[in-house]
Amino acid sequence: MSTVIAFEDVWYGYETETPVLKGVSLTIGRGEFIAIIGGNGSGKTTLAKHCNGLYKPIKGVVTVNGEDTRDRSVAQLSKTVAYCYQNPDHQIFHQTVKAEVSFGPKNRGLPAAEIEQVVNEALAAVGLAHMGDAEPYFTSKGTRQKIAVASILAMRPDVIVLDEPTTGLDYRGMQEMLELVRRLHESGHTIIVITHDMRLVAEYAQRVIVMQQGKVVCDGSPAQVFAEPQILASAQVVPPAIYRFGKASGLADPIPLTYAAMKKMLTGVGD
Amino acid sequence: MKKEPLLQAREVHWQYEDTAAPSLANVNLDLYPGEVVGVVGPAAAGKTTLLLTLSGLIPANYAGHFVGERKTHAELGIVFQDPETQFIGLTVEEELAFSLENAGFTDTQIEHRIGEVLELVGLKGFAERSPFELSGGEKQRVAIASALSHAPQVLLLDEPTSELDPLGAREVFSLVRRLKQENEMTIVVSSHATEELASFCDRIILVAEGRIVLDLPVREFFSQVDILDTHGIFVPEVIRLYFMLREAGVLPEMPDVLPLDVEELSRLYREAQLVREGSW
Ligand SMILES: Nc1ncnc2c1ncn2[C@@H]1O[C@H](COP(=O)(O)OP(=O)(O)OP(=O)(O)O)[C@@H](O)[C@H]1O
Ligand SMILES: Nc1ncnc2c1ncn2[C@@H]1O[C@H](COP(=O)(O)OP(=O)(O)O)[C@@H](O)[C@H]1O
Ligand SMILES: [Mg+2]
Ligand SMILES: [Mg+2]
Numbered sequence: 001m002s003t004v005i006a007f008e009d010v011w012y013g014y015e016t017e018t019p020v021l022k023g024v025s026l027t028i029g030r031g032e033f034i035a036i037i038g039g040n041g042s043g044k045t046t047l048a049k050h051c052n053g054l055y056k057p058i059k060g061v062v063t064v065n066g067e068d069t070r071d072r073s074v075a076q077l078s079k080t081v082a083y084c085y086q087n088p089d090h091q092i093f094h095q096t097v098k099a100e101v102s103f104g105p106k107n108r109g110l111p112a113a114e115i116e117q118v119v120n121e122a123l124a125a126v127g128l129a130h131m132g133d134a135e136p137y138f139t140s141k142g143t144r145q146k147i148a149v150a151s152i153l154a155m156r157p158d159v160i161v162l163d164e165p166t167t168g169l170d171y172r173g174m175q176e177m178l179e180l181v182r183r184l185h186e187s188g189h190t191i192i193v194i195t196h197d198m199r200l201v202a203e204y205a206q207r208v209i210v211m212q213q214g215k216v217v218c219d220g221s222p223a224q225v226f227a228e229p230q231i232l233a234s235a236q237v238v239p240p241a242i243y244r245f246g247k248a249s250g251l252a253d254p255i256p257l258t259y260a261a262m263k264k265m266l267t268g269v270g271d
Numbered sequence: 272m273k274k275e276p277l278l279q280a281r282e283v284h285w286q287y288e289d290t291a292a293p294s295l296a297n298v299n300l301d302l303y304p305g306e307v308v309g310v311v312g313p314a315a316a317g318k319t320t321l322l323l324t325l326s327g328l329i330p331a332n333y334a335g336h337f338v339g340e341r342k343t344h345a346e347l348g349i350v351f352q353d354p355e356t357q358f359i360g361l362t363v364e365e366e367l368a369f370s371l372e373n374a375g376f377t378d379t380q381i382e383h384r385i386g387e388v389l390e391l392v393g394l395k396g397f398a399e400r401s402p403f404e405l406s407g408g409e410k411q412r413v414a415i416a417s418a419l420s421h422a423p424q425v426l427l428l429d430e431p432t433s434e435l436d437p438l439g440a441r442e443v444f445s446l447v448r449r450l451k452q453e454n455e456m457t458i459v460v461s462s463h464a465t466e467e468l469a470s471f472c473d474r475i476i477l478v479a480e481g482r483i484v485l486d487l488p489v490r491e492f493f494s495q496v497d498i499l500d501t502h503g504i505f506v507p508e509v510i511r512l513y514f515m516l517r518e519a520g521v522l523p524e525m526p527d528v529l530p531l532d533v534e535e536l537s538r539l540y541r542e543a544q545l546v547r548e549g550s551w
Contacts, residue, residue, distance in 0.1 A: 171463065174463075236438040237438065241507065241508045263512075
């Protein structure tokens with residue numbers, strides 16, 4: 001698997017005296033589906049904003065396709081990596097959905113016909129083809145979240161970083177968002193999702209990175225990570241209910257992580 | 272004997288100005304001292320509108336058409352869904368001091384209280400920080416601290432844990448239960464986190480299209496799986512697992528008490544395993 005993004009001993013701090021990232025090293029391979037989890041304030045958003053050059057390390061190096069992010073602007077990097085904000089309202093500024101989604105491609109100087117095409121494709125991908133003329137401000141949180149995702153899709157990035165994409169959505173909205181992310185992954189995008197939802201992690205992620213106080217404290221498959229109770233507790237994380245039930249009931253390893261797998265194990269019947 | 276309700280809504284209808292349909296209709300609700308009441312419902316169902324109405328901010332601060340009656344003699348606190356839009360202080364300390372000053376506390380009391388509530392929400396050492404320059408979950412913790420600080424009798428929380436880390440969310444819910452037990456506080460909390468609601472609430476309300484569809488004690492509430500499915504409410508996996516295992520004959524039909532968390536379900540499961548082994 002080829003590397004798209006690499007962090008080498010990355011340090012970062014805001015104006016306050018304490019550093020927020022303290023020597024993060026990791027590589028992200030093309031086509032991975034990664035979840036980043038960890039406590040409030042552990043540095044997930046700060047880490048994510050390094051992926052597309054919004055923040056540059058104070059010490060250490062972040063490379064995207066082998067190039068140091070310090071030598072590239074966010075606009076240049078946006079062809080490869082897109083970051084979707086934790087709060088979509090920090091990202092949405094235009095009067096209509098279409099204007100919002102067209103902003104990136106216009107900025108990049110694409111010809112009008114091509115802009116029209118990428119915008120239509122992006123809106124279709126998130127299921128908002130019919131809402132081009134709507135005013136983002138008056139739509140629901142779930143819709144604004146999708147508008148934000150469409151805006152970054154219109155840049156056709158390889159890597160998509162989604163910062164808590166399901167936060168504040170109801171169950172249906174959440175399932176829609178997750179199916180959208182799954183489709184994007186299947187169509188070849190590298191996906192990095194920051195989340196506090198362990199069911200999402202268990203059902204969708206291939207790899208989990210656990211952050212605690214600015215450091216990566218665990219990095220592995222969901223099964224490997226959920227089997228580390230001490231590390232998880234110190235990172236403010238609680239494994240998914242299904243796994244906790246298996247643990248509390250003394251089931252044999254490997255304990256299933258998802259409802260479907262648990263059902264199969266206990267009844268012998270799959271869905 | 273039942274206590275007197277702290278807050279009552281009778282036949283409340285509310286329609287925001289310039290909207291096509293009412294956001295609340297036929298709402299009747301009694302809130303008693305020392306209850307933790309969950310509010311669930313799909314997006315745009317009216318959860319926020321219900322909390323604003325219970326708080327009195329609707330109709331006081333909103334334009335629209337109000338019919339019905341809402342009565343209370345209790346002191347209220349509210350945590351809004353989007354805390355950031357409400358911040359006015361330059362520091363976290365100032366932010367908390369505003370609400371305490373308004374509630375008539377003295378300077379020494381205020382200082383003491385601020386230290387106390389920041390510790391309660393896990394933000395010790397954050398007093399001098401700008402509330403705008405915090406992580407998402409930290410902002411949400413500031414909003415909760417602010418509402419808790421003047422110890423209201425009724426606390427209304429609108430999706431207070433949506434951005435909290437898993438342990439933090441549980442801590443907030445445990446705190447809510449403690450406030451109920453120690454101070455007989457009444458807490459109304461809207462949330463999509465049905466797993467936490469099942470573990471921590473006494474009673475749950477389902478709101479859909481501005482109406483109260485269900486208003487039941489927690490175990491009865493989560494037994495209504497079909498109604499919850501119809502309204503797109505996530506039934507916690509523990510509860511789905513329980514019904515599935517009963518149907519598959521892994522768990523017995525009796526006793527017929529719905530488990531609400533991992534520990535309760537696991538106990539039923541282990542008991543059933545023992546019975547099975549014993550009968551060999
Ligand atoms: N704009 C800012 N100015 C100063 N400090 C900040 C700023 N944004 C975040 N921080 C601090 O940096 C640390 C890491 O924040 P970050 O937003 O990366 O956390 P997070 O892991 O994304 O948390 P959450 O789960 O709450 O979103 C926190 O201690 C936070 O207070
Ligand atoms: N300030 C407002 N002005 C006009 N309509 C509103 C306002 N706030 C909410 N609504 C409408 O009221 C209904 C209920 O919304 P809300 O109470 O926010 O639901 P929920 O909190 O369950 O998502 C929705 O149709 C929404 O569009
Ligand atoms: Mg964050
Ligand atoms: Mg709401």
